[in-house]
Amino acid sequence: MTVLLPxxxxxxxxxxxxxxGAKSQDLVGASLVDHAVLSTxxxxxxxxxxxxxxxxxxxxxxxxxGADGADMIAHPAAGxxxxxxxxxxxxxxxxxxxxxxxxxxxxxxxxHVDRSRPLRAEQSNSSLAVDDRxxxxxxxxxxxxxxxxxxxxRFLVAHGFENAPALHGWWSYGGPLLGGTLGIVQDFVPGAxxxxxxxxxxxxxxxxxFVARVHRLGEVIGRLHATLAxxxxxxxxxxxxxxxxxxxxxxxxxxxDITTVFQRLPEGDEAVAPIVGYGEAVRDLLRSLAAxxxxxxxxxxxxxxxLGQVLWTGSDWLVIDFEGEPSRSVPERRTKxxxxxxxxxxxxxxxxxxxxxxxxxxxxxxAREAFLEAYTTAVQGTGLLPSAEVTERLLRLFELExxxxxxxxxLAHRPExxxxxxxxxxxxxxxxxx
Numbered sequence: 001m002t003v004l005l006p007x008x009x010x011x012x013x014x015x016x017x018x019x020x021g022a023k024s025q026d027l028v029g030a031s032l033v034d035h036a037v038l039s040t041x042x043x044x045x046x047x048x049x050x051x052x053x054x055x056x057x058x059x060x061x062x063x064x065x066g067a068d069g070a071d072m073i074a075h076p077a078a079g080x081x082x083x084x085x086x087x088x089x090x091x092x093x094x095x096x097x098x099x100x101x102x103x104x105x106x107x108x109x110x111x112h113v114d115r116s117r118p119l120r121a122e123q124s125n126s127s128l129a130v131d132d133r134x135x136x137x138x139x140x141x142x143x144x145x146x147x148x149x150x151x152x153x154r155f156l157v158a159h160g161f162e163n164a165p166a167l168h169g170w171w172s173y174g175g176p177l178l179g180g181t182l183g184i185v186q187d188f189v190p191g192a193x194x195x196x197x198x199x200x201x202x203x204x205x206x207x208x209x210f211v212a213r214v215h216r217l218g219e220v221i222g223r224l225h226a227t228l229a230x231x232x233x234x235x236x237x238x239x240x241x242x243x244x245x246x247x248x249x250x251x252x253x254x255x256x257d258i259t260t261v262f263q264r265l266p267e268g269d270e271a272v273a274p275i276v277g278y279g280e281a282v283r284d285l286l287r288s289l290a291a292x293x294x295x296x297x298x299x300x301x302x303x304x305x306x307l308g309q310v311l312w313t314g315s316d317w318l319v320i321d322f323e324g325e326p327s328r329s330v331p332e333r334r335t336k337x338x339x340x341x342x343x344x345x346x347x348x349x350x351x352x353x354x355x356x357x358x359x360x361x362x363x364x365x366x367a368r369e370a371f372l373e374a375y376t377t378a379v380q381g382t383g384l385l386p387s388a389e390v391t392e393r394l395l396r397l398f399e400l401e402x403x404x405x406x407x408x409x410x411l412a413h414r415p416e417x418x419x420x421x422x423x424x425x426x427x428x429x430x431x432x433x434x
Contacts, residue, residue: 003047004032005069013071014051014061019124019140021326026054033060034175036094039081043067046092046099046182048142048173060142062182064126079116079128079136083109086169086185097175099182104154104169109134109185124326135165135188139181141326142173147181148333152228152300152322155237161227163220164319165189191314195307196353203357211366213317214350217310218371220317221346222378225339229299229384239297239384240336246298251290254401258282261408271418272411275425282400282425285432289397296386298336305342306349339384340391343375344398348406348424355420400428 004010010030014020029052038044045065052058066072085092085101087109092099103109116130128136139147153167165186172181193201195217202210229239262279265272275282302309303324311318324333347368354364376385385391406421 003035003045003065003069004030004049010049010069019126020061021124021141022051022053022059025057028052028054033177034094034096034173036092036099038085038092038099039077042072042075042077044072044075044078044081060178061140062138062142064138073126073128073138074118076115076117079130079134080111080114082128082136082138082171082183083111083116083130083134083185086171089169094173094175096177097173099171099173101171102169104157104167107168109168124323129188132190133188134168135186136183137186138183142178142180142182143330144178144180145330146172147184148303148324148330149322150181150184151236151334153184153186155231155234155300156224156227159227159230161224163224163317164322189311189313189318192311192318195310195312195317196349198312199307199350199353200357203353203359203363207359207363207366211363211370213312214367215370215374217317217346218374219378220310220319221305221342221371222375224319225299225301225342225384226379226382228301229297229339229382236334237300239299242296242298242338247290251286254286254397254404255283257401257408258286258404261404261411264408264411266411269418271415272407272422275422278425278429281429282404285429286397286400288432289393289400292390292393296338296390297384298338299384300334300336301339301342302345303333303337303342305345307346307353308349338394338398339379340394341398341401343372344395344402346371347395348399348402351424352417352420355423396428396431399424403428 005013007030011027014030015023015027031050033048033050035045035047038046043066047063047065049061049063050058051061064072064078066075072078086103088101089103090101111131112133113131116128116136119127119129125140126138130136150170153164156164157167168185168187170181170184173179198213199210228237232238258279262282265276302319302322304321309319309321311320350364350367350371379385386394403421403424407418407425410417410421
């Protein structure tokens with residue numbers, strides 16, 4: 001049985017995939033670590049492949065392959081077979097271990113139409129709609145331990161949070177070298193539109209509609225954070241006080257990021273010209289914002305919240321994709337942080353959407369105010385936020401952190417978007433000026 005393509009063909013294929021997260025590294029080799037045959041008609045092989053880089057490092061990736069070694073993720077039967085295996089809570093032997101499929105809850109997983117289709121291209125994983133009833137996400141880069149998305153999804157179900165797609169099950173690998181989550185099955189929501197698409201549609205002509213929806217979104221995110229902080233008996237989720245030491249480490253990390261990004265600003269680039277030479281001013285702003293007292297509490301949060309991570313169903317919002325930033329390790333993504341980092345991420349997303357839609361600044365400002373008013377009301381009494389003054393300073397701090405990250409990302413991947421984080425950094429500097 002052919003499991004992998006010839007190595008040179010496999011490497012060429014992997015380099016061209018959006019889910020391959022190490023494009024800046026020199027990919028030099030690949031080898032099969034373990035695999036399981038999930039079905040024979042068509043042949044469907046779940047393969048774990050080690051990808052090796054020139055410095056001597058490596059990653060483990062999951063591939064869903066056919067009889068000829070080609071990727072089967074787009075085959076109409078691929079997602080259906082994964083759903084059936086989850087529905088049966090099946091266990092499939094591999095060469096050195098096993099893949100366990102686990103159904104969550106008592107409802108059977110029934111397929112009316114035996115067909116799956118890939119959803120929009122994603123940066124780090126592959127997603128399928130199965131029978132327009134189930135959403136299947138196949139994780140590509142596999143790390144040891146439970147994926148944070150699965151961990152958070154189970155917690156939210158157990159604690160009554162309803163503004164996230166229902167969880168139906170998952171599958172995981174267990175072998176001598178590691179155990180890790182391979183994928184999940186959730187509700188698919190036909191007709192839902194992601195928040196970014198909705199924003200671009202409504203900001204152009206119907207900004208009042210978007211502002212009204214954003215108010216509800218603030219309430220949903222507030223309830224999400226309140227739920228994630230609601231169980232003091234669960235060590236993985238119990239809210240914790242932010243110590244001065246941990247905040248100092250955060251500030252030091254942000255200082256390093258500012259130094260790195262500003263040292264790498266391209267010479268002669270008109271897009272970054274407004275902030276050339278402002279690195280020290282940005283670090284001064286960081287130090288002034290970090291000089292605060294009580295920081296309230298830190299919790300498990302979304303970790304990568306923006307308009308693309310929420311769905312408008314036509315009547316309400318759903319929050320999706322609780323993996324956190326894919327470039328971070330699993331332990332980093334499980335780290336508890338201030339909920340205001342999520343809030344800052346969403347506010348920065350409003351800026352991106354308003355810029356892309358070319359609407360006046362006052363529309364973005366109204367959206368920000370509506371979101372913050374609803375969010376603050378939703379978390380009132382939870383102890384998650386410090387005083388109003390400290391909350392405002394922390395939000396500016398985390399927006400600065402996000403804008404600096406955006407600047408580095410856009411310079412590397414989307415130069416045409418560089419003016420947006422540049423404008424955000426300038427705005428924060430201007431607001432801090434006496």
